[in-house]
Amino acid sequence: MHEISHAHLSLERVQEIIEKGETLSLSKEAVAAIEKCRKYLDSKMEDIGRPVYGITTGFGSLYNVTIPKEDLSQLQHNLVMSHACGMGEEVRPAIVKLMLLLKAQSLSYGHSGAQLITVQRIIDMFNNDILPVVYQQGSLGASGDLAPLAHLSLPLIGLGSVRYKGAVRPSAEVWKEMGWEPIRLQSKEGLALLNGTQFMSAHAIWSLIQARRLSKWADVIGAMSLDAYDGRIEPFYPQSHRIRPHVGQMATAERFLKILEGSELICRPKEHVQDPYSFRCIPQVHGAVKDNLHYVKSVIENEINGVTDNPNVFPDEDMVISAGNFHGEPIAIPMDSMAIALSELASISERRTYLLIHGYRDLPKYLVAKPGLDSGFMIPQYTAAAIVSQNKGLCWPASCDSIPSSNGQEDHVSMGSNSATKLVRIVDNVETVLAIELMNAAQALEFRRPAKSSPLLEQLLADYRKEVPFVQKDTYLHPLIVKTAEFIRKKEYV
Numbered sequence: 451m452h453e454i455s456h457a458h459l460s461l462e463r464v465q466e467i468i469e470k471g472e473t474l475s476l477s478k479e480a481v482a483a484i485e486k487c488r489k490y491l492d493s494k495m496e497d498i499g500r501p502v503y504g505i506t507t508g509f510g511s512l513y514n515v516t517i518p519k520e521d522l523s524q525l526q527h528n529l530v531m532s533h534a535c536g537m538g539e540e541v542r543p544a545i546v547k548l549m550l551l552l553k554a555q556s557l558s559y560g561h562s563g564a565q566l567i568t569v570q571r572i573i574d575m576f577n578n579d580i581l582p583v584v585y586q587q588g589s590l591g592a593s594g595d596l597a598p599l600a601h602l603s604l605p606l607i608g609l610g611s612v613r614y615k616g617a618v619r620p621s622a623e624v625w626k627e628m629g630w631e632p633i634r635l636q637s638k639e640g641l642a643l644l645n646g647t648q649f650m651s652a653h654a655i656w657s658l659i660q661a662r663r664l665s666k667w668a669d670v671i672g673a674m675s676l677d678a679y680d681g682r683i684e685p686f687y688p689q690s691h692r693i694r695p696h697v698g699q700m701a702t703a704e705r706f707l708k709i710l711e712g713s714e715l716i717c718r719p720k721e722h723v724q725d726p727y728s729f730r731c732i733p734q735v736h737g738a739v740k741d742n743l744h745y746v747k748s749v750i751e752n753e754i755n756g757v758t759d760n761p762n763v764f765p766d767e768d769m770v771i772s773a774g775n776f777h778g779e780p781i782a783i784p785m786d787s788m789a790i791a792l793s794e795l796a797s798i799s800e801r802r803t804y805l806l807i808h809g810y811r812d813l814p815k816y817l818v819a820k821p822g823l824d825s826g827f828m829i830p831q832y833t834a835a836a837i838v839s840q841n842k843g844l845c846w847p848a849s850c851d852s853i854p855s856s857n858g859q860e861d862h863v864s865m866g867s868n869s870a871t872k873l874v875r876i877v878d879n880v881e882t883v884l885a886i887e888l889m890n891a892a893q894a895l896e897f898r899r900p901a902k903s904s905p906l907l908e909q910l911l912a913d914y915r916k917e918v919p920f921v922q923k924d925t926y927l928h929p930l931i932v933k934t935a936e937f938i939r940k941k942e943y944v
Contacts, residue, residue, distance in 0.1 A: 451472055451473050451474070451475055452467045452472045452473070452474050452475070453474075453475050453476070453477045454474055454475065454476050454477060454480050454554055454555055454558050454573070455477035455479050455480055455558070456477075456479055456480065456483070456558070456559060458751070458755055459555060459751070459754055459755055460751060461655065461658055461659070461747055461750065461751055464548070464551065464655055464659075464754070465659050467551065468544070468547065468548065468551075468659075473576075473577040474551065474554065474573045474576050474577060475573065476554075476558065476569065476570065476573065477558075480558035480559075480560075480569075481566065482560075483558065483559060483560025484557065484558060484560050484564060484565075484566050484569055485566055486560055486765055487560040487561060487562065487563055487564075487763050487765055488563060488564070488565055488566070488636070489765075490763065490765035491505075491563045491636075491637060491638060491763055491770075492636070492637075494770070495519070495522075495637055505522070505563075505637050505638045505641075505761070505770070506519075506522065506637075522636075522637045523634055523635060523636060523637070525637075525640070526635035526636070526637065526638070526639050526640030526641070527607060527634075527635055527640070528640075529600075529640035529641065529644060530600050530603050530604060530606075530607060530609075530635070530640050530643065530644065531600075531604070531607075531609065533596045533597055533599075533600035533644055534597065534600035534601050534604050534609075534610065535588055535597050535600070536584060536585030536586070536587060536588035536589075536597040536598050536600070536601050537585055537587045537588060538585050538586040538587035538588075539585070539586050540583055540584065540585060540586070541584040541585065541586055541598065541649075542874075543581050543613055544656060545652045545653055545656050545874070546581045546582060546584050546602070546613075546652075547576060547579070547581055548651075548652035548655050548656060549584070549598075549599075549602055549648045549649060549652040550572055550573075550575055550576040550581070550602070551576055551652075552648040552651050552652055552655070552754050553572055553599070553602065553643070553646065553648045554569055554572045554573050554576065555754060555755075556646055556648065556754075556756070556757055556758060556759070557569045557572070557642060557759075559757050560763075560765070561757045561762050561763050561764065562638075562642035562757060562759050562762075562763065563636075563637070563638035563639065563642055563763050564639055564642045564643070565633070565635075565636055565639060567633060568606060568633055568635070568639060568642075568643070571606055571630065571633060572606070574628075574630070575605065575612075578614075578628070579614070579615075580605070580612050580613075580614045580624060580628075581612060581613045581614070582601055582602045582603075582604065582605050582610060582611070582612050582613075582621070583601060583610065583611040583612065583613060583618060584598045584601040584602055584649070585597070585598065585601060586598075586871045587871075588867075589649055589650075589866075589867035590853070590855060590860070590863035590864070590865060590867065591647075591650060591777075591778035591779075591782055591848075591849075591863055591864035591865050591866030591867045591868070591869070591870075592774075592776060592777045592778055592779075592860060592862070592863035592864050592866075593645065593760075593776055593777075593855075593856070593860050593863070594644055594645035594646045594647065594758065594759065594760070594776035595644075595646065595647060595648060595649030595650060595778075595867055596644050596645075598649040598867070599643060599644045599645075599646060599648060599649060600643075600644050602643075602648075602649075603640075603643040603644065604621065605621035605624075605625070606632070606633050606635075606643070607632050607633060607634075607635065608621060608622045608625055608632030609621060609622070609632075612624055638761075638763070641759060641760065641761070642759050643759075644759075645758070645759035645760045645776045646758045646759045646776060647753060647758045647776065647778050647781060647866070648758075649867060649870065650778050650781055650782070650785070650866045650867055650869070650870045651750065651753050651754050651781065653785075653870030653871065653873060653874055654746070654750045654753075654781055654784075654785055654788075654870060654873070655750060655754065656874065656877075657785075657788065657870075657873045657874055657877050658743065658746060658747055658750060658788075660877045660881070661743055661788065661792055661877060661880075662743060663942070664792070664795065664877070664880055664881055664884060664938075665736070665739055665740055665743060665795065666942065666943075667884055667888075667938055667943075668736055668739075668795045668799065668884055669702060669705050669706065669709065669732075669736060670709060670906075670907075670910065670943045671799070671884055671887050671888045671891060672706075672729075672732050672736065672798075672799070672802065672887075673706050673709040673710055673904075673907065674888070674891040674892065674895060674903065674907050674910070674911075675729070675802045675803075675806060675887060675890070675891040675894070676706075676710070676716070676725075676729050676732070677710060677713055677715045677716055677895065677898075677903045677904070677907060678715075678806060678813075678891050678894035678895040678897075678898060678903075679725070679729065679802070679805060679806060679810075679811060679813075679894070680715065680720065680722075680811045680812070680898075681716070681725045681729045682720055682722070682724070682725055682729075682730075683706075683707070683710065683716045683717070685703075685725070685729075685730045685731070685732070685733065686703040686706040686707055686710075686732075686733060687703070687707075688700070688703060688704065690703075691703045691733060696734075696737055696738070696741060697737075697740075697741060697744075698736070698737030698738060698739065698740030698741035698744070699733045699734055699737030699738070699741075700733075700737070701737065701740060702732065702733040702736045702737040702740065703733040703737075706732065706733070708906075709904060709906055709907065709943075710903075710904050710907070711904055711905075711906075712904045712905050713902070713903045713904040713907070714901045714902045714903070715898055715901050715902070715903055716903075716904070718901070722811070726801070726805060727801075728798050728801035728802045728805065729802065729805075731798075732798070735794055735795075735798050736795065736798075738791065738794070739791045739792065739794060739795055742787060742788060742791035743788065743791065745784065745787075746784045746785070746787070746788045749780065749781060749784045750781060750784070752780075753780065753781050756775070757775060758775045758776050759775070759776060760772060760773060760774065760775060760776050761773070762775065777863075777864055778863075778864035778865075778866030778867070778869075779849065779864040779866065781866055781869075782848065782849035782864040782865065782866030782869045783847075783849045785849075785866065785869040785870055785873050786845075786847035786848060786849050786850075786869050786873075788873060789844065789845050789847075789869070789872060789873045789876050790845050792873075792876050792877060792880050793838070793841040793842065793844070793845050793876055793879075793880070795880050795883075795884070796834075796837065796838050796841055796876075796879060796880045796883035796884070797838050797841070799834070799880075799883050799884055799886075799887045800831070800834040800835055800837075800838045800883055800886075800887070802887055802891075803830070803831050803834055803886055803887045803890045804831055804835075806827075806890045806891065806894045807826070807827050807828065807831055807890060809821075812897075813894055813897055814826075814897060816828045817890060817893040817894055817897070817921075818921065818923065818924070819922065819923075820923070823923075824923050824924040825924060826921070826924070827889070827890055827893060827921070827927075829927070830886045830889065830890065830927060830931060831886070831890075833882075833886060833931070834882075834883045834886045834887070837879045837882055837883050838879075838883060840879060841876055841879050841880075844872045844875055844876050844879075845876070847869070848865040848866070848868035848869040848872065849864055849865060849866060849869055851865045851868075852864075852865065853865075881935055881938060881939070882931070882935055884938060885931055885934040885935040885937075885938055886931060886934070888914070888934055888937075888938065889918065889930060889931060889934045892911055892914055892915075892918070892920075893920065893921060895907075895911060896920050906943060909943075910941075910943050913937075913941065914934075914937060917933050917934075917936075917937050918930050918933050918934055918937065
């Protein structure tokens with residue numbers, strides 16, 4: 451069980467919670483902070499004497515409309531209902547579950563004014579895998595992820611749909627089964643739920659977890675391609691990297707030396723003096739991706755350990771401040787940069803695949819024994835090229851766009867939600883392109899027999915052949931690409 455507290459929540463800990471299926475609970479510290487803030491806000495409502503945005507007023511450009519005290523609960527209820535306007539594809543359940551975790555974490559600091567029962571119900575949904583149906587489109591990435599967080603919050607008030615035990619059902623039905631009552635939202639609570647960057651942050655966290663896995667795989671697959679291509683090891687020697695000391699570059703070169711240690715192929719005499727850049731410059735390209743992921747991780751960890759709704763409540767200072775912590779720019783720009791970085795992993799991977807099938811260095815054309823009669827691995831490279839081209843379009847930075855909304859009150863937005871959803875698409879695309887390279891590298895390596903690669907790569911090849919066979923002659927390749935992608939998903943090597 452993970453206890454939600456005010457201790458730093460790392461990416462690694464989030465990954466552990468999700469992968470081990472841990473449940474959540476609130477620490478005493480979090481409970482005290484939540485109750486203190488709610489009690490302060492309730493008492494403040496008695497003598498506040500002035501309009502406070504979103505608590506005693508309307509929302510957005512309706513900030514100057516004062517709401518009577520007896521309607522404040524209805525105001526928050528209406529907010530959640532009216533803002534649930536998401537459209538497009540459903541957000542994948544794994545990311546919705548992360549949204550629940552991150553929303554509970556943000557509300558636990560006691561600066562949002564949520565009721566304890568509200569935070570507890572979010573945790574109950576997480577613990578029981580009751581996942582609200584959320585849609586990809588609708589957030590501008592400023593004023594919070596309003597539409598998707600409204601869909602996340604609808605079940606709290608007995609509305610909307612949830613995915614539970616493999617089926618999408620009305621939340622009211624599931625609540626009845628669980629013996630839960632819909633929550634009557636109090637002043638500020640709707641804003642506490644809907645303002646926030648948990649939609650963007652959850653996509654970023656999911657993408658980071660996958661990207662770090664794919665970055666490791668890119669090294670291992672690239673090393674297998676290098677050996678199968680009869681490439682040279684000298685570009686990975688540390689001397690060159692010490693004089694251009696980028697951390698990721700040095701780490702990549704060092705890793706390749708370890709992966710290829712003991713290979714008969716890599717150390718045999720070479721006729722060629724140099725390799726093409728897609729092999730020779732792997733440390734520089736893969737290393738730049740590693741450095742980017744390290745940077746993005748530091749930014750996203752700051753985000754998920756913060757409070758991103760509005761207004762912010764400070765009981766100790768007797769202050770309620772309307773500010774802009776919901777603005778997604780701090781994470782939108784890093785997500786766009788991460789999209790570019792990951793697309794480069796796919797771009798250089800596709801180039802290595804291209805070289806493997808071209809009949810260079812004593813490899814048969816298209817990696818098949820009888821090219822001509824058989825097309826072999828000709829078309830998987832087309833697929834990789836098409837995906838890489840798609841990534842180029844997806845890499846256009848969403849964060850450089852802004853469209854004013856709410857009658858001009860919300861006049862600059864981050865569009866970070868678009869950064870987030872297309873980043874997930876790029877992650878999926880990179881996995882497919884790397885899978886195609888692995889399929890080609892493994893096929894090419896078989897044509898180097900009886901020479902052996904390194905023990906690590908030979909073990910990888912043996913494990914892979916249990917899932918995907920050597921292709922003797924033309925066959926239906928789509929299932930083999932799918933199986934290769936699944937292999938990458940469930941295996942890890944160094």
